[in-house]
Amino acid sequence: MFLNVHSSYSLKYGTMDISTIIAQARALNIHQLVLTDINNSTGATEFIRECTKQGIFKEADDVQKGNIPYQLKPVTGIEFRKDEKLLYLGIARNKEGMRELNEFLSYHNIQNIPLPDDAPNFKNVFIIYPFSKGFNKTLASYEFVGIRNKQLNHLYKHPLLQQKDKLVVLHPVTITDKITYRLHEYLRAIDLNTLLSKVPDEFKCSRDEFFVSEDDLKKYFDDYPFILNNTQKLINDCDLSAYFEPVIQSKNRFAYTREGADFDKVLLRRIAYKGLEYRYGKNNPVALERLEKELRIIEFKKYCAYFLITFDIVRYAMGKCKFYHVGRGSGANSIVAYCLRITDVDPIDLDLYFERFLHEKRTSPPDFDIDFAWDERETIQKYIFKKYPLGHVAFLGTMSTFKDRAIIREIGKVLGLAKDEIDSFSDPTREWLNLQNLTYKKIKLVHSMMREMPNQRSIHAGGILISEEPITYYTALDLPPKGYPTVQWDMYEAELIGYEKFDILSQRGIGHIREAVQLIEKNKGDVVDIHDFKTFKDDPKLNEILKEGQPIGCFYIESPAMRQLLKKLKCDNYLTLVAASSIIRPGVASSGMMKAFIERYHAPDKVVYLCEEMKEQLKETYGVMVYQEDVIKVCHYFAGLDLADSDILRKAMSGKYRSKLAFDELVNKFFISARAQGHSEELIQEVWRQISSFAGYSFSKAHSASFAVESYQSLFLKTYYPKEFMVAVLNNYGGFYTRWVYVHELQKTGAKVHLPCVNKSDDVVNIKDNDAYLGFIGVQGLENKFIEIIPAERRKNGDYLDLEQFVKRTQITLEQCILLIRLCALRFTGKDKKTLLWDIYTYLGHKKKKLNHAELFNSEHKSYSLPELENSQIEDAYNELELLGYPLNFNMFDFLKTNYRGDVMAADLHNHVGKTVKMVGNYVCEKTVHTIKNTKMWFGTFLDANGDFFDTTHFPNTTPMYPFKGKGCYLILGKVVEDFNFPSIEVLKFAKLDIYMNPVAVD
Template identity: 25%
Template sequence: MSFVHLHAHTEYSMLDGASRIGEMFEAVADYDMPACAITDHGVMYGALDFYKTGVKRGVKPIIGMEGYLFGGDRREKPAQRENSTNTYHLTLLAADNTGYHNLVKISSKAWLEGFHYWPRSDWEILSMHSEGLMCLSGCLSAQIPKAIVAGDSARAKSYIGRYKELFGDRFYIELQDHGLREQAPLNDELVRLAKEFGLDWVCTNDSHYTHKEDSIGHDALLCINTGSTLSDPDRFKFDSDEFYLKSPDEMAQRFARWPGACETTLEVAERCNVDIEFGNLLLPHFEVPAGHDLNTYLRERTFEGIARRYGEVGPDTRERAEYELGVIEKMGFAGYFLVVQDFVNWAKDNGIRVGPGRGSAAGSIVSYATGITELDPLRYDLMFERFLNPERVAMPDIDIDFDDRRRGDVVRYVQDKYGSDHVAQIVTYGTIKGKQAIRDAARVLGHPYAEGDKLCKVYPPLIMGRDAGLTKALDTTPELRDFYDSGGASKEIIDTALKVENLKRSAGIHAAGVVIGPNPLIEHIPLKRGEHGEVVTQYDMRLVEELGLLKMDFLGLRNLTVVELTKAYIKANRGVDVDVDSLDLADPKVYDMLRRGDSDGVFQLESDGMRRLLVQLQPDRFGQIMALIALYRPGPMEQIPAYIERKNDASKISYLDPALEDITTETYGILVYQEQIVLMLQKLAGYTAGRADVVRKAIGKKNRGMMAAEQPVFIEGCVKSGLTAAKAEDLWALIQPFADYSFNRAHSACYAYVAYQTAWLKANYPVEYMAALLTSVKDRKDDKPKYLSMARKRGIDVLIPDVNSSDIDFTPVGESIRFGLSAVRGVGEAVVTRIVEARKAKGDFTSFHDFCRKVDYACLNKKTVESLIKAGAFESLHSSGRPHTRKGLLDSFEGILGEIIDTRRKEDAGQHSLFGAIDMSDGLVQDAPISVEEFPKRTFLALEKEALGLYVSDHPLLGVEGLLSRMTDCSLASLGERKAGEIVNVGGLVAGIRKRITKNGSVMVLLDFEDVSGAVVEVVVFARAAEQFASLISPDETLLIRGRVDFDARDDSVKLIAMEITKPNLEDRPLVINLTAEACTAGVVSQLKDVLSSHPGSTQVFLELAASQQRKTVLRLGSEFWVDSSNGLAAELKVLLGTDALISL
């Protein structure tokens, strides 16, 4: 006897199903079952993965869903209890392709029309889309079983009659038995009714996990879902451990009491035959002018664009265009290009900045000619086959960057053009990764947070953004393995984490993905509703593409917003129109700036690591920026030292083979770009460009089978071109690691161009560029202080917000920047808009009273006005000839505001007093006085920071930042670039103090530590250190902290573990000794120790070790080497080290 599971949940029943699809089919194959169904709760997320895996394993996949059926109208939104009582489960299976598409429609409409706590369909939807569907009566939560358990036989019969009428012989009574008390008598009654109505019955097991022992992991998953612990007796849990993928023998034994229940599952499986087609071309319909088809219209647009771009169509240009058009036409992608160029050009025509290109699409002259991309592929030597390969049939992939303020406008244009029901955003699935699995496991097991945290701290970091996984981490991380092998809580946590790791956790919306269909998307794929009402696919991006639908990435890029804002600011501030799309790529000011490492705020070049590389590289042309962007990634980073050395010393340049010189000359003999691999395969072994790219991709993806088959082909081709077989073997071995990490040249060129645009604007219009940067990060607390500090370093004043002078956003004012009102905390953009509108309509505000009378009082609440006062936004106003102060206003604003608003409300209501018609500014009514008393500076600045998120008018550390930098070897902003465990010295201000009681009752301290750049880092002061340095730790205190770099396991944010805390003497100048690497011999160091030790005192000593002009390391010596510099020390040091060794501060 055999059996087929017709009711099975996968991990796509998120945080309820624990069966991984691959494991399910392994079990099904082991049991020799011919088929298996997927019936996730209310969704079809996993249907295609399930289908493809089943076909691959030779087991028939049955596509189904356990839907939610609402007993009333799906559009009703009753209270939660009523909704739960009247919502039922129902098992639906697709018998054929019509049934599959009806299942898609039922699931989609349940989400789009009936969602209320769950995606609910109703009888109307079920009746409209029942064709081709098999229906099982469902579990204990279904209509018929619920009625029977409630003792309402008449209602149960009514339901059975209704289902039978709708589905006919495609309706089956479903029996389940997990050992629950009510199930056996229920099954008896269900079988009796089935006989009465002439229906067959089937047994199912409502599996939620694959093997019986997986019930432990499933239980943990339920706790993750509900936020409870396994020890909680009142938590939601399954009532037995029988909800797994049982064997046919187990099912036969369990259901022997109800003959035929197992055999009928085979009949149902036999009747279910869905055939899903992949690889179709389902492009949206693009209307072309009369007399054209898609191919001829794309050809016309291309040659029009070439004439516009190049002035004339030369033979090389024509040959390239004809070749590309031929490939595009042959592959059937003309419509794709027309669709993309249409919305890209609409964006440009409507003032929306579009990036110059992204990915390999910039390698196409058709893309360039039609306006999709902005980089000339001939000028930059970009390869078409890397983008569209006639020997690798795949949908083109053109991703577009837009000004992130306007991305939504482009999506709406596409929706309007093709129909809103033809367009959707794309789902993305969150999974439980290794660290999160550990944290979740520790919590549900009831262990203290510290137990999970210690395991996360030794968990390996992400590699190129990817989690290695818990199993590999145990194999490669000795500390983690030691914790596991020690047993106890650590082993229990890791064992539980392994059971839930990589299970699906949530469904979100892809940041960029948009799908456009030729028909309403519901005809092709299931849809759902996002949290904010968005229409979203239930299939992810990969599967949407495999079905043949057009997937586009519409990416919002903040840097494009910065470019567009800067252009507008330059026009407003200087009256100059700037064209950043036709720049000279050899502007000396740009390269001078980059060579200094002054690349903060420059796209792709602003990290500390990149700034150091710019100083070392000393770039002087655009191609070097391209190469640096390509190389600055894990893997290729290993090539950076060689690249820099060869750029700065031509004698170091060498080539893999003389034949490759022309291919790698630009990159000094180093393979940087994927296109160079392709050219090598062409030149050395005679490959076509298309075939070479196929091989390059296979090598990069480590396709062992294809690599083994290709090696003799490569060697034979090399021998034919004149190389020896041995040399060919060497080259094959050399190509492989390069192909693994080489980068797309077209993408590098495009992003280098945006980098250059932003660098050019910063170098030539720093005030406007900084204002644009600040506007772009006005809601980001970490970046705003960084860019403010950057402006200060360039000598640009950033002025506090002002109700008369500020706009909504940051704006340049001459050579200064005025803070935008919308960047004040607690003041929304709608409120700011009304303030600016009132000022423009009624004139500048003369006093606080005048402000309260002119601005729409509906938006003048206490919180808003208080925030503006703390930010200093009223300081330019006067009352009775006396300037407003922050303290004066905070002491009196509530009374003034309340009185004026009350008067205005009465006036609006027609309740005029005797003097109501008289202008209150005529002097008959005296404004309430406002004190001119001001806060002490410390309070004044603290309030300003509270309102603005940073110090603007002043900073407690301004004036001593140079001194502090000499005493430290790491800024807080660059701490994240240091390695975990590294010891650093930092200086800054105590911006916040929090105390925690440890398990043993001692007190540890957490500090918010801030430096002059505005960067804030959490410093952890454990109990012993907290006690030792308690006298130094107080609010707003300036401190030096020596500590160990650490990263929070929850979010990888950087922390510092304090080892030593000192209070710097900012009055006394430290002694700084400058030593070159050559002078730093053992003998000199020994004598230096003796000299310093013989002059003990309180002046700190720093050694500045200069490895080169650009690279210096500053070491702060311990207190045992601090000196008294007033008793002849300088003279002794000059004798020992020379007169240039001492630096005066």
């Protein structure tokens, strides 16, 4: 009877989530309702699925008790609105009807065409117009008019009585009570960006839009039984049972080839065997046995097309585009993926379990994560969208929710509060004071109701769906700014529907590698096979540099925490790096397992294993569980569970298993099976304790291995081609650190780094021989068009000869030219900056008109003799600091008023362990952490005057509220401590040092 129910997916309008709607309906014994969210179908499949579950569970209960089973019939549709005005409801008669509605909305979303005032001619959809819309026509067979009980008195002698069979009950549901009506008002105010008191009534729902019992609803229409009959008939004619699936079926494209799934099997085997020879040679029985095992499972689970589509994407990238990629995640557990060159991780070499990726009992779909360079991913996305039919490929969506501080700001705005007051309410340090404030209490109450409600739809970082059926059977499509059709639900709903996403991701690290390889070939003629990983990992020079822990610019291993870990481990091999990539994660580190691993790594002979099975399976990591695969191995070899159940249990403990009953059964199975292996109860309990405490934050070994491969590739380039590599890092916008750190690192390679020059620089950094010129992109305030025009014009018509010619050829404006002059970018003229600044005013003055008027003759400006103008190094340094963000020809120590550079340098810290020392450090970065007592402490990273890194720890009892005061040099007094031969400073006193002021800024 309820044809117009809104969930919270009616963004900033509805107040109930799907489970609340179903619970309310069940409590009132409502048997039929239609979910019609505003201009979206986000919740449609979730609603159908949850209603089906409710019916099944209730039926089971009632059968036991001998009662009549409860059934809630789910029907879905869409409410179409334009400019906040209700146009009509579309209710799907069946699955085809839902597709029609989704395609109708998708067309208008993607084409950016306003919805029409009248609905089109649908075949499997009922259209319900509001009674307020005037009708002077005979309604079509699929068209109806919804009338609210308050509107019944308007029916007297109404023309619609001539079409009695077209009137149906319209009782919208948006809220649950008066409290949620107030929540609705806040949501509307936020959506309309206006004060709460200024939201027009017509933009809000009615106060009576809540569920009532079906009997009460019928009483409203006692005098109009034909309206009730029409409504019942309409809803009875709706059947969405085609969506009911007791077991989730894959919705992905069934076959990669035109010939179909059987030919896919043949093709996958052919490509995999060819790749097997490339990876392992002609006679490798271990690899062959593993390949056959995986192919059997892939064929059984019908994932041949998934592998082939991923292979096709990688083949296109490597072939036509010559792009470099990294396949990572659990997909690297697969030898088939390794042979198809989807990944570069050898699963046999690392003893990786395919069951971590796919097994016979797996119900949730796996996926590959394929990384490309940050500026190449779009090319791959275009290829995918062009290759597969329109309507069968779309981006995955995401649903952002209201977050704590964001909610407080939004609520404060609609209440008309001042910005300072709103900011004070968002300050956690003022919580005790705010609790005395009545306005704050009101905000907190609304906040508690709004928190985690859907706020807006967005686009997933890289997930793409390729569907067998038209995707519009399951969702309408949006067209976000990215320009590709996007589904209206997220990855979790996609998984529950049956979609395996293709993750096409990007990262800067791949850009570093790609450009470095190109620069090396261009400048030195060397062709680097960056995929020759087996050579890299065994290179003693690379492993020695890795051990030193100074891989600045190298993917994943350059951060302060990772550098410290590498030095503590004295990491000099691939397997240790793989482990380090996993134990660096916050969960492992905070649990104490990182420290335990380091201790055991340095004293393997002292490791005491719980039993022989644990020793056999965890000897590589010294008895410490480091990877998700370790959970699988222990469950399999210690407890005797099969590999499929072991992975399900691992996944369940990571919080990704929804059924507690099924989880409890697996835990019970673990204990029964472990006892059957002959283990003591005490041992089983201890092993289970270790598993359960670790599994929630474990990391896939395959994922760590993928990161480690890329780290070695970066390390190889930095070791043997350091200048080209650091230029590539700069041109791909660095990594963990700010830009000046990488410029400093480029200087350390011996390269002469120059300020931008209009006759030498390009848009990005370039290097030839030993000279590197910074690019125009790094100049703050320089407009994009001049970043492109200046080098392009020079390449086309030769070097600029003087300032006047530069101005005419580039059409540059006065303000933009001043930026370049201040940065010495026109030093080729031989004139100092002050003279050039004088000259530019004679050419451009304060006028903005163009100088290039297709002159027949080149007329030169008169020259004037100027007095000697003073230039200073400190002024130049401040110009560089302002326009580049860092001084190039100076360092921050040159700004100091004092010549003092500290008593101890970073390289000598290991000789002062236990002593209190005084140092001067140039601030690089900091990290804030919370202690167990919820107080703050900090970790700092600095460079000394010699350009070497050192690290500091700032404990709460020795540190002010916030010790750091931005970039600059700090005087540090602290105690030298050492942890596994890694020295650092425990800070006792800390202060920023005074600097010379900019002479231009001084009166």
